[in-house]
Amino acid sequence: MIITLGYAWSCAVYPYKPCRSCRGFGHFRSPFLRVIRLCRRCNGTGRTLRGGRRAYNALARARRDFRQHNRRDNH
Template sequence: MRGTLTATGIVLAVLLAYALSCIIRPFRDCWVCDGQGHFRSKSNRKLSRPCFWCHRTGKRLRIGRRLWNRARRLHRAAN
């Protein structure tokens, strides 16, 4: 019983820490272009093109922040 409570507490602490980090820093570097907004072709290193995933910003919304925004939108639509 004590191990279950400890494990639950650890999981809740990790989830709370992730939620707080999503509130404080909602954006992260794009995983495709590493935050540069463009990436180089593998065949020709001199050619670079805009990143399709981040739309040339170099930043993407984190998954937790996307879920939070969707939940807020649903809550507002229900009222």
């Protein structure tokens, strides 16, 4: 229970975690050629949403859709 609450809290305060693919750099650099590729996983931001935050976003979107649907029905 406390662990769940702590996880939910940390997800709310720190919704992002460093991208696993590029280790938070947001891009890859080739060691020989001077080419910088943006990381596809995080779109060059170097951060990805945490799983808990994604669930929260999905929940919030579902609630918003539900509310808009209700409003449409009332009119």
